[in-house]
Amino acid sequence: MTRRAFFSKTIGTAAAVGAAGLALSPAPAQDKPGPILTRTLGRTGLTLPVVSMGVMNADNPELVRKAYEVGMRHFDTAGVYARGRNEMMVGKVLKDLGVRDRAVIATKVLVPDEQRRSLPAAELKSLFIRLAEESLGRLQTDAVDILYIHDVGRAEEIIRPGIREALADLKKRGRIRFAGFSTHVGMTECLEAARLDGFYDVILTSFNYALAGDRALLSAMQAAAAAGIGLVAMKTQCTQNWYKEELPGDQRKYYEVPILHTAVLKWVLRHEFIATAVPGFTTFDQLDTDWSCAGGLDYKPEEAAFLEETSPAALAYCVQCRSCLPSCPRGASIPDLMRAQMYAAAYANFGQCRQTLEAISPGRGLSACFSCAECSAACAQRVDIAKRIGDLKTLFV
Ligand code: SF4
Ligand code: SF4
The missing domain is CATH 3.20.20.100 (NADP-dependent oxidoreductase domain)
Incomplete structure (x- = not known):
């Protein structure tokens, strides 16, 4: 997915939560x-x-x-x-x-x-x-x-x-x-x-x-x-x-x-x-x-x-439990990365996404993922970590 496609997809979806999901309920x-x-x-x-x-x-x-x-x-x-x-x-x-x-x-x-x-x-x-x-x-x-x-x-x-x-x-x-x-x-x-x-x-x-x-x-x-x-x-x-x-x-x-x-x-x-x-x-x-x-x-x-x-x-929500940390060979701070992705994809708040990434300790943020060919991290819940890391990579490529 291109950066343009990701932005239009997430902004469109976030808008839909208000414009369709909620407004349809007078x-x-x-x-x-x-x-x-x-x-x-x-x-x-x-x-x-x-x-x-x-x-x-x-x-x-x-x-x-x-x-x-x-x-x-x-x-x-x-x-x-x-x-x-x-x-x-x-x-x-x-x-x-x-x-x-x-x-x-x-x-x-x-x-x-x-x-x-x-x-x-x-x-x-x-x-x-x-x-x-x-x-x-x-x-x-x-x-x-x-x-x-x-x-x-x-x-x-x-x-x-x-x-x-x-x-x-x-x-x-x-x-x-x-x-x-x-x-x-x-x-x-x-x-x-x-x-x-x-x-x-x-x-x-x-x-x-x-x-x-x-x-x-x-x-x-x-x-x-x-x-x-x-x-x-x-x-x-x-x-x-x-x-x-x-x-x-x-x-x-x-x-x-x-x-x-x-x-x-x-x-x-x-x-x-x-x-x-x-x-x-x-x-x-x-x-x-x-x-x-x-x-x-x-x-x-x-x-x-x-x-x-x-x-x-079933909600595929990252509960920030940290259980996935041992599954990342590069020690990425996956809960923070998931939260950053949520700010962008769910809230369309790209500034907050960037600030969350910037607050991660050096070497444990998205830079670790950019040097990783394939995501092997596993979530204890239902979160598709690889997909969400992919979203962040698209945003910050
Ligand atoms: S990605 Fe999954 S295992 Fe990792 S913190 Fe979130 S819910 Fe827990
Ligand atoms: S892409 Fe996945 S396995 Fe690779 S560093 Fe990032 S979280 Fe870890």
């Missing part, structure tokens, strides 16, 4: 949300609607404005999203609306893995503080409500000297209200470590229907919430249309109907240890669909049927 009158379901975000005491806005893929300020107007109060962004422009958009919209004091802003500071490992604690601390201050400037705010360490995958990272001191310093000076970290990989290990450690107020974790069978993760989340850590769910709608290519024919029908998104989002939110979710909608139709879940989490018959008939393992 909500009947009885689907309008009733009283909005809210929950408390752990020890922060913040009370939030269960549906919030993951701003990562959005580039339309009107979408952020509409999200606030319908009732969303929590906006999740990051310094690296759109290289800072995402934060600027969130900050400007909330400022223009005059509602900064009524909205909860969460943002993230990413220090690449290599620097996290190699920098002395004092340098790491000042680097983190500098990046956090830059975020506050872009957000046009004196303080953010939640500041996350972006992309933590190992327990050792949450206790490493440097970043913790930076977070404590920012908190002491009133530049952040609460500290946390985001995690896409090694979530169970990180949740457990944070619970025992007691420092972090909030954790933003991947959680979706494809992870339904991960009992260890479910237990770790439950225990973390019981210990007072606020849990926010991301990557909630693992099941983008394009996954259907890897599904058996009899299951593809579910990817043609709009009900899927509400089914999987409700599935996440029915776990009461999740305070709120940050789905990354990019269209007004998607916003309406996701927000409808805040009005009630009972399954409609078709949603229940979808979940009953669709095995989580």
Whole structure:
């Protein structure tokens, strides 16, 4: 496939999720949300609607404005999203609306893995503080409500000297209200470590229907919430249309109907240890669909049927379990590569794809795959690693 073909295919598919998959489902009158379901975000005491806005893929300020107007109060962004422009958009919209004091802003500071490992604690601390201050400037705010360490995958990272001191310093000076970290990989290990450690107020974790069978993760989340850590769910709608290519024919029908998104989002939110979710909608139709879940989490018959008939393992979603790592002779960081490919193919967010690749340790990213004639890596689930690596090679050839 040529680069042009890959781009047009993925952009077309991502657009179809909103334009066809969701827009084909005009909500009947009885689907309008009733009283909005809210929950408390752990020890922060913040009370939030269960549906919030993951701003990562959005580039339309009107979408952020509409999200606030319908009732969303929590906006999740990051310094690296759109290289800072995402934060600027969130900050400007909330400022223009005059509602900064009524909205909860969460943002993230990413220090690449290599620097996290190699920098002395004092340098790491000042680097983190500098990046956090830059975020506050872009957000046009004196303080953010939640500041996350972006992309933590190992327990050792949450206790490493440097970043913790930076977070404590920012908190002491009133530049952040609460500290946390985001995690896409090694979530169970990180949740457990944070619970025992007691420092972090909030954790933003991947959680979706494809992870339904991960009992260890479910237990770790439950225990973390019981210990007072606020849990926010991301990557909630693992099941983008394009996954259907890897599904058996009899299951593809579910990817043609709009009900899927509400089914999987409700599935996440029915776990009461999740305070709120940050789905990354990019269209007004998607916003309406996701927000409808805040009005009630009972399954409609078709949603229940979808979940009953669709095995989580069949979703071909990379659950970031790392089981594939030993199968790569070059030590490629396959979970990160799969996540980068997801940003491009499922979200059409090529900037985030590139940044995810750039954050991988030298020698373990796509360069390892370019020197590999044939992919021999094997997934413990159903992910076609070779195909997705091939997609990335096409993009970055
Ligand atoms: S590609 Fe498969 S084995 Fe590797 S992390 Fe993802 S789900 Fe796990
Ligand atoms: S192409 Fe596959 S086997 Fe080769 S380096 Fe990349 S992940 Fe490993």
